[in-house]
Amino acid sequence: MRIAVPNKGRLHEPTIDLLERAGLHLENGADRKLYADTVDPDVTVLFARAADIPEYVADGAADLGITGFDQVQEARVDNVSELLDLEFGRCRLVLAAPEDGDTNSVADLTGKTVATEFPNITADFFADTGVDPDIVEVSGATELTPHVEMADAIVDITSTGTTLKMNRLAVVEEVLASSVRLFGREDVLDDPKVDEVRTALGSVKQAEGKRYLMMNVPQDRLEAVRDVIPGLGGPTVMDIADDEDGEKVAVHAVVDESDVFETITAVKEAGASDILVTEIERLVE
Ligand SMILES: Nc1ncnc2c1ncn2[C@@H]1O[C@H](COP(=O)(O)OP(=O)(O)OP(=O)(O)O)[C@@H](O)[C@H]1O
Ligand SMILES: O=P(O)(O)OC[C@H]1O[C@H](OP(=O)(O)OP(=O)(O)O)[C@H](O)[C@@H]1O
Numbered sequence: 001m002r003i004a005v006p007n008k009g010r011l012h013e014p015t016i017d018l019l020e021r022a023g024l025h026l027e028n029g030a031d032r033k034l035y036a037d038t039v040d041p042d043v044t045v046l047f048a049r050a051a052d053i054p055e056y057v058a059d060g061a062a063d064l065g066i067t068g069f070d071q072v073q074e075a076r077v078d079n080v081s082e083l084l085d086l087e088f089g090r091c092r093l094v095l096a097a098p099e100d101g102d103t104n105s106v107a108d109l110t111g112k113t114v115a116t117e118f119p120n121i122t123a124d125f126f127a128d129t130g131v132d133p134d135i136v137e138v139s140g141a142t143e144l145t146p147h148v149e150m151a152d153a154i155v156d157i158t159s160t161g162t163t164l165k166m167n168r169l170a171v172v173e174e175v176l177a178s179s180v181r182l183f184g185r186e187d188v189l190d191d192p193k194v195d196e197v198r199t200a201l202g203s204v205k206q207a208e209g210k211r212y213l214m215m216n217v218p219q220d221r222l223e224a225v226r227d228v229i230p231g232l233g234g235p236t237v238m239d240i241a242d243d244e245d246g247e248k249v250a251v252h253a254v255v256d257e258s259d260v261f262e263t264i265t266a267v268k269e270a271g272a273s274d275i276l277v278t279e280i281e282r283l284v285e
């Protein structure tokens with residue numbers, strides 16, 4: 001099973017980090033190579049440009065891919081399916097035009113020119129509006145084009161909005177919301193390995209923002225402690241090995257990070273002691 005992941009750019013690091021946290025440790029270094037093995041002899045990682053990854057998967061060079069939803073849409077591949085929203089690389093593709101110009105709506109672009117790195121997404125967007133501007137494809141620095149009379153507006157990526165602002169451009173309309181996705185070619189989706197990879201990556205997502213709480217509780221305080229532990233099903237209650245009288249039990253629970261502070265105070269008041277809080281690497285529900 002080959003997974004294509006971004007070889008550079010802003011998605012490279014977080015993708016490698018996610019694979020590592022999911023237990024798919026890369027064996028022979030991720031830098032400046034086309035391939036890396038992983039601890040799983042059946043899984044190889046292939047490094048490719050974020051924009052090329054959907055094609056790699058569609059054509060069979062890789063079986064699974066990790067890249068932005070914008071790239072998957074732009075590639076117009078019809079034999080891949082999304083498996084998981086990995087929820088990083090969040091950004092929006094927007095139609096933007098000079099702040100002080102006369103393009104304030106989509107309709108103002110009749111007979112005008114729009115520059116973009118995403119000509120297919122842009123064409124689909126305008127097809128739905130009935131407005132039919134010329135679309136000029138550029139391969140970077142799109143924000144410059146309205147200032148050099150190349151275009152009247154652009155369709156480009158924004159997240160914080162800093163780049164648009166720096167170039168005195170204002171959003172006219174949102175075109176697409178994107179985040180990084182795991183996707184696969186449809187003819188490999190029955191392979192059990194696909195589900196293994198999806199579960200492993202999903203388990204890292206599940207664990208984010210959760211904490212594992214452990215404590216000791218006298219038997220007669222157990223109900224009181226149980227009552228104040230929020231979240232994910234009931235806590236796990238276990239006997240303590242060298243507690244011969246059986247007076248105390250160990251209580252373990254998964255709690256939202258945002259609830260940890262209050263929960264510690266509450267369980268302590270209810271009679272718990274020796275309270276431990278740890279991070280969770282993975283959580284398979
Ligand atoms: N400002 C941003 N905020 C969040 N996500 C972004 C942002 N810019 C790009 N992305 C996401 O990252 C993907 C890849 O963008 P990136 O800039 O890393 O690569 P690139 O510039 O296309 O790659 P290359 O350097 O190979 O040309 C985009 O398709 C998008 O999904
Ligand atoms: O809303 P902002 O936070 O300013 O982000 C938007 C910018 O981020 C991306 O460029 P990137 O930084 O990836 O540089 P690149 O042009 O080299 O890809 C994108 O192409 C925008 O220019």
Ligand SMILES: [Mg+2]
Nearest residue numbers: 009010140157
């Ligand atoms: Mg970029």
